[in-house]
Amino acid sequence: xxxxxxxxxxxxxxxRLPAPDVPHAEPFPAELSRKEPPRLPEVSELDLVRHYTNLxxxxxxxxxxxxxxxxxxxxxxxxxxxxxxxxFRDCHPMLALLPGGAEMAQGPLSLIWELERQLCEITGMDQxxxxxxxxxxxxxxxxxxxxxxxxxxxxxxRYVIVPDSSHGTNPASAAIAGYELITVPSAPYGDMDLDxxxxxxxxxxxxxxLTCPNTLGIFNPYVADVCRMAHEVGALTxxxxxxxxxxxxxxxxxxxxxxxxxxxxxxxFGTPHGGGGPGSGPVGVAQxxxxxxxxxxxxxxxxxxxxxxxxxxxxxxxSDFFGNxxxxxxxxxxxxxxxxxxxxxxxEQAVLNANYxxxxxxxxxxxxFDTLCMHECVFSASRQTKDGVHAIDIAKxxxxxxxxxPTVYFPLNVKEAIMIEPTETESKQTLDDFVDAMxxxxxxxxxxxxxxxxxxxxxxxxxxxxxxxxxxxxxxCE
Amino acid sequence: MTYCPNTPEEIREMxxxxxxxxxxxxxxxxxxxxxxxxxxxPPGISEFELMDRARQLAQAGGSGIVPxxxxxLYDHLIPATVDHLGSRAEFATSYTPYQPECSQGTLQALYExxxxxxxxxxxxxxxxxxxxxxxxxxxxxxxxxxxxxRNAIVLDQSVNPLHREIVRxxxxxxxxxxxxxxxxxxxxxxxxxxxxxxxxxxxxLVQNPNFFGSVADFTALAERAHxxxxxxxxxxxxxxxGLVKSPGEMGADIAVGEGQSLGNPLSFGGPAFGLIxxxxxxxxxxxxxxxxxxxxxxxxxxxxxxxQAREQHIKRHKATSNICTNQSLxxxxxxxxxTALGADGFRELAQLNYDKAEHAKKVLALIDGVTLExxxxxxxxxxxxxxxxxxxVVQRLLARGIAAGVPLGSYYPGRENSLVVTVTERRSREQIxxxxxxxxxxxxx
Numbered sequence: 001x002x003x004x005x006x007x008x009x010x011x012x013x014x015x016r017l018p019a020p021d022v023p024h025a026e027p028f029p030a031e032l033s034r035k036e037p038p039r040l041p042e043v044s045e046l047d048l049v050r051h052y053t054n055l056x057x058x059x060x061x062x063x064x065x066x067x068x069x070x071x072x073x074x075x076x077x078x079x080x081x082x083x084x085x086x087x088f089r090d091c092h093p094m095l096a097l098l099p100g101g102a103e104m105a106q107g108p109l110s111l112i113w114e115l116e117r118q119l120c121e122i123t124g125m126d127q128x129x130x131x132x133x134x135x136x137x138x139x140x141x142x143x144x145x146x147x148x149x150x151x152x153x154x155x156x157x158r159y160v161i162v163p164d165s166s167h168g169t170n171p172a173s174a175a176i177a178g179y180e181l182i183t184v185p186s187a188p189y190g191d192m193d194l195d196x197x198x199x200x201x202x203x204x205x206x207x208x209x210l211t212c213p214n215t216l217g218i219f220n221p222y223v224a225d226v227c228r229m230a231h232e233v234g235a236l237t238x239x240x241x242x243x244x245x246x247x248x249x250x251x252x253x254x255x256x257x258x259x260x261x262x263x264x265x266x267x268x269f270g271t272p273h274g275g276g277g278p279g280s281g282p283v284g285v286a287q288x289x290x291x292x293x294x295x296x297x298x299x300x301x302x303x304x305x306x307x308x309x310x311x312x313x314x315x316x317x318x319s320d321f322f323g324n325x326x327x328x329x330x331x332x333x334x335x336x337x338x339x340x341x342x343x344x345x346x347x348e349q350a351v352l353n354a355n356y357x358x359x360x361x362x363x364x365x366x367x368x369f370d371t372l373c374m375h376e377c378v379f380s381a382s383r384q385t386k387d388g389v390h391a392i393d394i395a396k397x398x399x400x401x402x403x404x405x406p407t408v409y410f411p412l413n414v415k416e417a418i419m420i421e422p423t424e425t426e427s428k429q430t431l432d433d434f435v436d437a438m439x440x441x442x443x444x445x446x447x448x449x450x451x452x453x454x455x456x457x458x459x460x461x462x463x464x465x466x467x468x469x470x471x472x473x474x475x476x477c478e
Numbered sequence: 479m480t481y482c483p484n485t486p487e488e489i490r491e492m493x494x495x496x497x498x499x500x501x502x503x504x505x506x507x508x509x510x511x512x513x514x515x516x517x518x519x520p521p522g523i524s525e526f527e528l529m530d531r532a533r534q535l536a537q538a539g540g541s542g543i544v545p546x547x548x549x550x551l552y553d554h555l556i557p558a559t560v561d562h563l564g565s566r567a568e569f570a571t572s573y574t575p576y577q578p579e580c581s582q583g584t585l586q587a588l589y590e591x592x593x594x595x596x597x598x599x600x601x602x603x604x605x606x607x608x609x610x611x612x613x614x615x616x617x618x619x620x621x622x623x624x625x626x627x628r629n630a631i632v633l634d635q636s637v638n639p640l641h642r643e644i645v646r647x648x649x650x651x652x653x654x655x656x657x658x659x660x661x662x663x664x665x666x667x668x669x670x671x672x673x674x675x676x677x678x679x680x681x682x683l684v685q686n687p688n689f690f691g692s693v694a695d696f697t698a699l700a701e702r703a704h705x706x707x708x709x710x711x712x713x714x715x716x717x718x719x720g721l722v723k724s725p726g727e728m729g730a731d732i733a734v735g736e737g738q739s740l741g742n743p744l745s746f747g748g749p750a751f752g753l754i755x756x757x758x759x760x761x762x763x764x765x766x767x768x769x770x771x772x773x774x775x776x777x778x779x780x781x782x783x784x785x786q787a788r789e790q791h792i793k794r795h796k797a798t799s800n801i802c803t804n805q806s807l808x809x810x811x812x813x814x815x816x817t818a819l820g821a822d823g824f825r826e827l828a829q830l831n832y833d834k835a836e837h838a839k840k841v842l843a844l845i846d847g848v849t850l851e852x853x854x855x856x857x858x859x860x861x862x863x864x865x866x867x868x869x870x871v872v873q874r875l876l877a878r879g880i881a882a883g884v885p886l887g888s889y890y891p892g893r894e895n896s897l898v899v900t901v902t903e904r905r906s907r908e909q910i911x912x913x914x915x916x917x918x919x920x921x922x923x
Contacts (some may be wrong), residue, residue: 001582004590004817013821015557021907025836028829029855031694034723036596041817048559048817052587056568059583063567077571080525085745087536093747094549095540095881100873102501107538108746121518133609133748134803136790172800178619178651181795206654207777219507249517250505256512266803274807276574276767277607278749281803294647316647318614320550320640320736321747334533339522341479348501355504356492371508372498377731397765399580400602404573410791428492429482454642459579461780469772469784473761475603476593 003060004051005477008041013363015045025472059275060404066430067404070376070419071167071215071222073245075352077338081271081330088329094322102307109306112322113298115332116282123241123253124263126285130323135242137318138262138281139173139209144315145285145292146207146236146260152292152313157235158162163192164281165216169241170209175263179206183374186413190369203233211240212256213247213421214252215411217354217373218249227257236260236289239298244268244428245423246351246375248345259286271332280327285400306438350375351425353431357422360435364442368414376421378414389452391416391446396455396463397444401437412457480522490506522615527599534710539746540881544909546905547881548691548859548900550611550638551747552739554717555904557818560741564811573769574803578782583652584779588806589769591813591872598719598824599733600726600818606767607809609800611713611736614752615683616768617765617799618734621756625763626707629654630678634671637713639889645683650785654680655720664690664861669766670773672702679706681732685713686722689889690898691835716740716753716812717902718857725726725755732756742808743761751805751812757900762788767800768830780888826904831858838910842899845918851896859900861886864921869896871920878916880909 043051074453088108095107114130128234132138150157160174161182169194182315187193191214197208201208208230215221220226227237239253239261245268253261266269266279273413283291294408295311324326338346342359351374358367358377364380381391395418407419444452456462489501494722498504523531545553545695547758564570568583575581575588588606595604608614635640635658642658643692649656659670684704700710711727711732719737725733733915738750756764762785770784790797819827836856843850847865847875864871868885875882876887887894901910 001586001588003586004813005593010821014823015559015818017555017830018903019829020833021701021838022910025833028721028832032695032723032855033721034600034719034727038719038724038816038821039820040594040597040821040824041826043817043822045559045818048688048814049563052563052814053566055567055583055587056563057583058581058586059572060580061480062571062573065580067573069573072573078481078525080529082565084529084532087532088539089743090541090553090747091745091746092541092543092545092547092744093541093551093879093883094547095543095545096746097549098547098859098872098876098877098881099869099885099886101881104540104543105538105746108534110538111535112695118519121516124515130584132902133613133805134801136800136802137609139612140800144647147651164843168790168794168797169800169802170794171795172797175795176648176800177649180655201600221507221509221512224512245510249513251508252514252517252702253514255515264803271809272570273573273803274570274805275572275581275588275810276806277723278751278805278808279748279803313649317612317640317643318647319644319748324748326743326748326749329532333528334701335519336531337522337525337528338480340517340519342522343519344517345480346484349524350486351503351504352484352489352492352496355496355498359496372496372504374507376632384839395577396579398515399577404580406576412736424482428488440554447718456579460582461778462774462776464578464782465772466772466782466784469770469782470787472770472772473603473758475761475768475784476589476770477594 002475004041007043007047008162010042012042016366019403029352047169050337053464057405065402065404067405068406068420068422068434070407070421071242073421073423075270076425077272078271078334081333084333085326085329095356096308106306112299113181113306115328118335119263119282119284123284124252125261126287127290127293128282128284129293130282130328131319132283132317133324134279135262135264136169136173136282137285138170140176141318142262142379143173143177143239143262145289148292148315149289149422151208158204160206160207162437164413165214166211167240190218194222195381201229201233202471207238209238209240211243213243213374217367217376219374224256243375246347248347250347259289265327265331269334271327271330278324278327281323298329346424353422353424353426357420357431358437361438364439376419379418381416381418382413384445385416387445387449389449391418393452394441397441397452398431399456400438400458403434403437409432497880500520501775507837514635514779537639543879545881546883546899546901546913549593549642549746549884550736552743553902553904556741560811560814563814569810570807575783578780582780582900584801585769589781589815591809592769594661594754594813594816595755597716598716599755600724601733602758603761604755604785605764606769607804607806608752608754609805612644614734615641616756617755618646618732619645619681619683620648621732621763621765622709622711623652625760626680629637630680632671632674632679632682634666634684635659636666636681637685638689665854666694668699675703675706675708677706679708680709681709685709687715687718687857687859690852690861693854693857695723695728697728707825717725717828717831721832729856732839735885737812740812742811749805749808751808763798766801766804797826805812813883830903834903834905838901841910847921858902859898861916862897862899864895864897866921867894874920875916880913882913903912
């Protein structure tokens, strides 16, 4: 498809702006002016609408396709939440920061406060901040708070421990806060090797970061021991909430001994992913870390009024205002709509769906960790590599079958990983059809591997030359 | 009840395929002593009851108050096409475009966005968005530390104080030295900024227009920074770039900014997006996702996420940034907005902001005891000195349904009588007059 810039015709009028109701000012000083207007596309309104409508049709999306991909819960995005978020579109956040302004913004402030209380109860933490704008941003916020906590105790610790199956954001976030990384290998049971962990656990360790259930969809039965051992050497424990969808109402990170957590609202609480964002990554903490939370905090007074108060030993703001409020509003709506039983059902059905898919695919694909899984399971395409077919080829074949591929080549501790997370919003029929496509892929791998290596063929473009893109570095049109 | 579709019969079938009796059996791997000690949430409600409750909350959101306030987010018009196209489910409910063959919609739209941002800022390369204006500035600072291999940052205090707070937090882990240079009234102190640059300086961080509304030319500052081997990072306000000299024209190395003004509603502070653009030589140090052009096996043009080796999912602790999820959909809205206005429309919109604010400036400065503080030209914000405490004036005017501006006292101790007033194209002459009346009464009584 042509770029919008290629459809541009100089002189074609854009949107009509309101007529000025004030006199023209003296011209803006020439020495501070830009030389010519920015070269933005000039197209008719119809051409604009047609262009982006047709572009959108070159996308898979949850509303059009099944996304069985692990580590990034792609569940149904409930429509009414869009209407709910839109109610607040004209609320200016600066209003709440003006003297007497919080009085005028009681609605949104109470929504933030309620969402914080909901998340505290769901995760078992004492306090929550909604400021972080994504999961990784939450990780960074949490690690900065951990650093501040150690500093306040007169300590400067050097290391953060992560398992080899961790998300890449964990080590990257720890590095931003100035920590060095220690990676602990996995044991045969599928999570951190406790002996290896014990050996690296010294009083130079600031924190250990865990995902639970982990990226293999395995719940670590020793998770409370991992936390206890960390606490014994004065280290803190961080919970990556990417997989919270598996354990709503079943397990709470706070009860397990985690000091800091983040929650991905765009995963567990069903807000739309938007092609990679926006998300929202609220952070929960145990009481001893509460003084370090980003401020200002929303506080409810005796009279039921909400005010903003500074946070005493705060690490400072991590975003401009109160977080991605529109996303928070959708998550608040989702939690309120489903309620206690609804959220428990979410986890139960997510785990049921994942185990069902796993049971049905075991025949055809290697399963490195053959136990009951939680919300996701990780297969390996190593059996198929004997025929010269790799995880990526199976992924591309699925595109031709109109499924978004599972996550491939992650986690790093599984060769040729194929990571499947069906979520709770898919029916058995959808899962059966998907399983059939996966079984078909395995059959074709053995009989006609070349055709898999050619996939996809039914898409606007076939496999793209990524090496060429990296060499050319063509990232905008001239 | 919920959005889980399986019937009891299907659930029974599935359990038997798995080889367990009950759903509870699936949770057997979790030791009993680790189970939740509490899960005390109210029962669920219908979507209709939910909307009734939400409407009540939204009614107490201050959206009826006339905003002469900014502080980084601005009340701008949004053409209908932006909402309609930007909320298309194919865009909104899609995943990160890691699988390019089924994500060409998002990828091409983001490539167009990157192109639009480059043209707007006068820079050569852009990423596909960051979180917001403050974090974009912080990422710009971190980028400069990486590029120059130095560890001192010079920060102008006329940069938005909320953004400066974020920069301080981001730099905390880097043991970077941060030198903040006090503004001269409402203008950046260019001389002191220049002389603060040394052979240790990674970058100078400035904002245009600054927090007080003043517009500056940082061309000489860029030259001085380059002589010392340092970078210039300019935080810009996209709408102003219809009129104001762009960071690229000034010789900036990195341009950052808050993208909300490009077609994203205020939404009580988010979601919007942060923009970051740079000179081509810095591309490998850009944080976040970047879309690049390439071809498929048949030679058809297509788009992919490129240079991913910089990113956390490949490089882990050695990544250029920890950012993963960005603000993709908000950036797309930004591109649709830029296209809806077009080259001339964009300039016209900037002009409209300028004209309205200049008119307000004249009208408000006529009030006894009220003076204009800015010495430099301003774009759509300016700073007034009132004869009394600006905070209490603002509080009094709120009762009349007007948010008169942002008082400086809590951000700049000693400037309690100063007020930053924002006038976008959405403020009518009548509203400006009402503000003048209100101010007049508040300062006279």
